[in-house]
Amino acid sequence: MSTDLGASFNEQYMNINTKLKKRFMRKPNISEATNEFIALAIQCEHSEQPAFAGHAYVGAAKCEATAGNFLGEAEHYLAAARQFMKAEKKLKMLKFYSPDRENLEAAIGCFMQALNKYPDKSPMRTSILMELADSLVMLNLKLEAVAYYEQALETVDDKTRKLMFMKNLVNLLIDCEKFNIALETANKICDSNFNMPDDILTEIQVSRVLLNLLVEPADDNKPVSLRQLFIDLLNDTETEAIPFNTDLQLKLQSIIISCMTADVSSLISVSSEVRQYLTTHQNNLLDTLIKEKRMRHLSLV
Incomplete structure (x- = not known):
């Protein structure tokens, strides 16, 4: 990438999109565009620009959706979510405040896009919800994390895992000073x-x-x-x-x-x-x- 990383990213991103739109007498090469988006994302990762990488992975996910490859779409949305979350954590570490939470909202949106590609009781849904919740806890957004812990609980049938999730939820509710709900949850356990x-x-x-x-x-x-x-x-x-x-x-x-x-x-x-x-x-x-x-x-x- 050039010195002006933002301009370089936008140019490469638009070039890939332009190829996709040139349908005319032939279908666009979805596989080629997917690979180009992934290559661009990896390039951004190596340049320590996770937000750009996130957008590139979203481009790859949309290509997979067009091709009907829903598992591939979910995989790329997950990669995008992790990069957007990485960008948010980087801002927090540098003590920058983002009032519109652009990276965080993008991460949550991508996690939800990936989540919706899996069946209701799929272990992947549990993993995605817990990963999102844990990331929110790391950002000290514990009250937001509670909602995703609760959703994760609904997807778990294994009693041992459910017990550990509920125990962690009690502690998270205590951290949030939601003592009434913490007591109710402990009673349920x-x-x-x-x-x-x-x-x-x-x-x-x-x-x-x-x-x-x-x-x-x-x-x-x-x-x-x-x-x-x-x-x-x-x-x-x-x-x-x-x-x-x-x-x-x-x-x-x-x-x-x-x-x-x-x-x-x-x-x-x-x-x-x-x-x-x-x-x-x-x-x-x-x-x-x-x-x-x-x-x-x-x-x-």
Whole structure:
């Protein structure tokens, strides 16, 4: 490409399009145009111009659509989506703000174009949705990512994968401070009869305890399993639903009682002792819980 990369790209892109439009007495050579678009895209990638590469891959995808090669079309839309997303991440890294989100919207559009080429329950749909969601998380657009995680969940039948996706979704909702929905999702996990390893079950149950104390849903809105969890915890009942070690169970009891009695000092005290057992998301939940209880206490003084 020449020094003026933008002008060079536009010229080459238009030349390929012009060839396609010269139908006259013969059909355009779709295969040749596809290869030229791909070559142009690779050239742009090597020049570290992902947005240009994305547009070239879109050109290749449209050629494949004309030829009726829908899998090839999907493949090129995916390549375009990744290049547009790369361009967006590059802008973020350079701390440039794009108010119209041109590259990001192009990436999302290309992911959706690729998605629509696969059957409803295809593993590729799951992969595309998760890739888009993960990219949005990396861009700190976590609330937008939630919608694509939820769509991905609808495409998954395998219980192990579904469990991991739901667990990740709970943590993502906590990051977005959507505590009500996070609690509902955690409740669904525990009520879905997943065969969970003890470490995952412990994580979900601890999150449910903290989310419940933060959200404070009415008893009528609590599923039986959540009400039973608190009863068993406070009564030292041994059950498969709470595979906690003794120290963690005692600390959770103290947190629950501190919240029930509005004893903020005790809550702060026990929080320093329980943090070693908590995940990053749960520690953030605990910080939010302490903040909420402290603000409520100050408002009553």
